[in-house]
Amino acid sequence: MPPRAEEPRRDPSGSRRGSSRATGGRGEPRTGEPGVQGISDARAYTPRGRTVREERQAAGRPTAGGAEQRRTPRGARAGGDPFRPALQVLDGGRAGGGRAGRREPVPAARAAVVRTVPTRARPDDDDDDAPRPPRRRPAGRGPRRPTRPAAGRSPRKPRKPPRLADPRRRLRLGTLLVLALFATIGVRLVFLQAVDTPAYAGGGLADRVIRIDLPAPRGAIYDRTGAPLANSVEARYVFADPTRVRDRTETARALSPLLGRPASELAERMKPRTLENGKPSQFEYLARGVDVPTAKKIVALDLYGIGVHRDERREVPGGDLAANLIGFTSQDMVGLEGLEARYDDLLRGEIGRRVYEAGQGKLDAPIPGGYSSTTLPKPGSSLQLTIDRDLQFKAQQVLKSQVAKVQGSVGVAIVLDVPTGEVLAQASHPTYNAAKPQESEPTDREDAATSFVVDPGSIHKAITFGAALQEGVITPDTALPIPDTIVRGDTTFRDTHPANGRRMSLPGMLAYSSNVGTIEIADKLGPDRLIDYQKRFGLGQPTGEGIPGEASGRLLPAQSWSGSSYGSVPIGHSVDATPLQMAAAYAAIANNGTYVQPHLIKEVISGKDGSRTPGKAPVTRPVLSPANAKALRTMLEAVTTVDGATGLAAAVPGYRVAGKTGTGIRYVDGKQQPGEVGSFIGMAPADNPRFVVAVFVWSPGGGGGAVAAPAFRDIMGFTLSRNRVPPSGAPAPKFEVFPR
Incomplete structure (x- = not known):
């Protein structure tokens, strides 16, 4: 919108647009000219329902050659007309501080709109071009409003309205932000899928992976004819979780005849105790090398806190036969004396391990297509001695x-x-007896x-x-x-x-x-x-x-x-x-x-x-x-x-x-x-x-x-x-x- 000037716009010939002077006479304005059939037509009527001419006649004023004036009488006070502010808004004019508005020349491009510029109303001044004396402000009021520049002075340069935003620029900026957002998301996805995948997969893998040890039996020791002097057999070990055992005394009594150990000893092993790290112990051996049939009987008892797991037991068929040569192993199948110790690395096998992904709870079966790795066990080698058993x-x-x-x-x-x-x-x-070395003296x-x-x-x-x-x-x-x-x-x-x-x-x-x-x-x-x-x-x-x-x-x-x-x-x-x-x-x-x-x-x-x-x-x-x-x-x-x-x-x-x-x-x-x-x-x-x-x-x-x-x-x-x-x-x- 062009800036509004303080003076009404005039034609190059000096006449005001929209006035009777612009027609070359005081007759009706010509059809198609500015001010005709626009807002000025509406302004030709007063809020009382009469025309301007009727208003002038009622006031005893001339009608300028009989032509209908579409201007509001200068003597009309805005304060006496309750609809004047509304008309000023429609006309695009400014409030005149209680004075009647003056019509503003309308550009040809906007002929349908007639602007009204507020002027100082004087009841008996019909000359629109006459200078108006400045109005004095009563004492005690606010700052004086800026006045029009005097004749012959250059008007004060109007302030420029704020520059409106460019929609194309906003569109480009929005597009760039959206593209940057998608690019960031894409780069992050690439990192997650390609770079960080092993770390995240490994972190979650531990929670759903099951590890099973595959036993590797210890090698045997034979005499020169192939008769076994020492060999390993499958067995079981029995353990207790002291935090889950309900009644230590009753549990010990039930296990005593099967394990061949005093109930008091078993009850003592089931007694809760604290580990060095301050946590309660959840595993205590009750017996090692238990034969399989006995272990099955223990499982059938279904005792709370009592478990059975695979074990290995070293058997020496001859008892003390060549015991001082053969030696013996620990319960963990580690050679301690004799040939068992000398050739421990050879006799001891390497356990295997199966690792696979499985479901949780009752769905602990391997997940089809999931992670699976198997390391086969390596059984220990056996020794054939030069010894003749007989x-x-x-x-x-x-x-x-x-x-x-x-x-x-x-x-x-x-x-x-x-x-x-x-x-x-x-x-x-x-x-x-190499099968029971704990019952002998070291010198023996x-x-x-x-x-x-x-x-x-x-x-x-x-x-x-x-x-x-x-x-x-x-x-x-x-x-x-x-x-x-x-x-x-x-x-x-x-x-x-x-x-x-x-x-x-x-x-x-x-x-x-x-x-x-x-x-x-x-x-x-x-x-x-x-x-x-x-x-x-x-x-x-x-x-x-x-x-x-x-x-x-x-x-x-x-x-x-x-x-x-x-x-x-x-x-x-x-x-x-x-x-x-x-x-x-x-x-x-x-x-x-x-x-x-x-x-x-x-x-x-x-x-x-x-x-x-x-x-x-x-x-x-x-x-x-x-x-x-x-x-x-x-x-x-x-x-x-x-x-x-x-x-x-x-x-x-x-x-x-x-x-x-x-x-x-x-x-x-x-x-x-x-x-x-x-x-x-x-x-x-x-x-x-x-x-x-x-x-x-x-x-x-x-x-x-x-x-x-x-x-x-x-x-x-x-x-x-x-x-x-x-x-x-x-x-x-x-x-x-x-x-x-």
């Missing part, structure tokens, strides 16, 4: 009966296969063959004689004058069978276990060469048989020898060795002078596919020549054949036996123990040895030697018979103890 049983039985005669506290029996070095039996006494569970450290005594003399033969110091026909005693350092050494200075053959020295003759031979050999052969025969280092915690023994270095060491070391004192080390040394003599490492593992059976892998090949090394080894075996036969010899009780009817008796000392933590260690190690048939048997018996009161030889005889006889070894074809040679 021979092991016989060795334990004989050892137990013989040790009982002298109230021995420790006994050892070992059976070795000569060509292969396989351990066919390794018995210890006392022993224990030790494997005496590898942990029993002794001064071997006279059985060491075979090593001294073998080294002397190999080094050429002596020959099989050597005979030496042997005095009754000999002094080395501050110690006097004697023989139990004095020679009284006579010449004694090498077989005679062994048969009567001459200390003096052995010391004289060792003097010719020297300490360095003797120690070298001790190492070649396997002394001073673990055999590596496979039992954990095997003792290494100890050899006295040559620089540490005292004067008496030249007498004590050759006869088996000041030397620490285990029964297994000494048995392996005699096996080297029986094997034509070749040392073969004793070992227990025959094969490893894969738990995955059942494939068999042979055990690690044993270490072998030459010690004696076959000729010297045979000569030494022949000399050792005198121990079981010469009249009055020390080993007559070890003779096996029908077989030639070569061996040696010994009387040693036992040491525990470096301290000598009371009593003595009686021993016998021998081989049969002596002309072609197949087996070596070693027996050691320590008794605090002595007398071990009296039972070691008979125990050897019984064990060796059974071994030869079980393996169908034919008797010796030729008798043992005749030995001359004191040659002429």
Whole structure:
């Protein structure tokens, strides 16, 4: 809308639009001109229903040449006409402060509208163009309204109306905002679907995923024939949730006869207790390794707070059979002692796991097409030992009966296969039930063959004689004058069978276990060469048989020898060795002078596919020549054949036996123990040895030697018979103890 001017609009000719002057006369306005048939027609009538002319005539005023005036008389006061404000609004004029309005020229584009500009009404002023005096404002009123500029002055520049908003601009801005909103939502959706999906999916997955452990049974331990010595069976464990048990006493009474435990013990385990984190315990074991039928009975009782779950139990069919070798496991199937501990990583399987999405509550079945992952279990591998179950049983039985005669506290029996070095039996006494290890003492569970450290005594003399033969110091026909005693350092050494200075053959020295003759031979050999052969025969280092915690023994270095060491070391004192080390040394003599490492593992059976892998090949090394080894075996036969010899009780009817008796000392933590260690190690048939048997018996009161030889005889006889070894074809040679 154009700004409204303070003065009425005029035509270029100077006449007002819409007035009678614009027509060129005071007649009626021409049709189609501004002010005709518009709002001015309505203004030609007063609110009283009369025309302007009638109003003028009533007021006694001229009608300007008889033409009808469509203007309101200047003398009419707006205040006297209650409809004047409404007409001014319709006319688009401004209130005149109680004065009559003046018509404003109407543009040609808006001819239907006649604007009325308010003017100062004067009753007797008919000249529309005459100047009007300014109106004075009474004192005390508000600020004076702006007046019209005087004639000749430039009118005050009207204020511009506020600029209207551009709808196109609003539309563009709205479109941009909507597009930005959709773009933001789209980018967020991309992040949710592509980038953040794993995080959100993983967060919710834990609430609907079920994990099931797939058991992997522990591998078994078999003897050389495949008979189980230890194996795992499926079982159950019974547990309690103390927070849900309603009546501990009644629940314990119901479980006691099934679990075989006192009701008071079970009730105590069901007693509520608080964990270290301050939360109440919701799981307590009541029993482990419960057989499946018993577990089903417990489930049938439907006791509140009592549950049953899958478990595994280790079974040892033989009870104490080879228990000191096999060892035992914990209730969690972890090897603690013996072969179970040594090969725990091999025997123990890797449990599998199945993970899948499932519904909630009763709809806990796998969701079709949902997440599912299965890791197959890896059953543990099994061990096949070189042990013969029947021979092991016989060795334990004989050892137990013989040790009982002298109230021995420790006994050892070992059976070795000569060509292969396989351990066919390794018995210890006392022993224990591997199925119930908690009922035994720790000392009862030790494997005496590898942990029993002794001064071997006279059985060491075979090593001294073998080294002397190999080094050429002596020959099989050597005979030496042997005095009754000999002094080395501050110690006097004697023989139990004095020679009284006579010449004694090498077989005679062994048969009567001459200390003096052995010391004289060792003097010719020297300490360095003797120690070298001790190492070649396997002394001073673990055999590596496979039992954990095997003792290494100890050899006295040559620089540490005292004067008496030249007498004590050759006869088996000041030397620490285990029964297994000494048995392996005699096996080297029986094997034509070749040392073969004793070992227990025959094969490893894969738990995955059942494939068999042979055990690690044993270490072998030459010690004696076959000729010297045979000569030494022949000399050792005198121990079981010469009249009055020390080993007559070890003779096996029908077989030639070569061996040696010994009387040693036992040491525990470096301290000598009371009593003595009686021993016998021998081989049969002596002309072609197949087996070596070693027996050691320590008794605090002595007398071990009296039972070691008979125990050897019984064990060796059974071994030869079980393996169908034919008797010796030729008798043992005749030995001359004191040659002429």
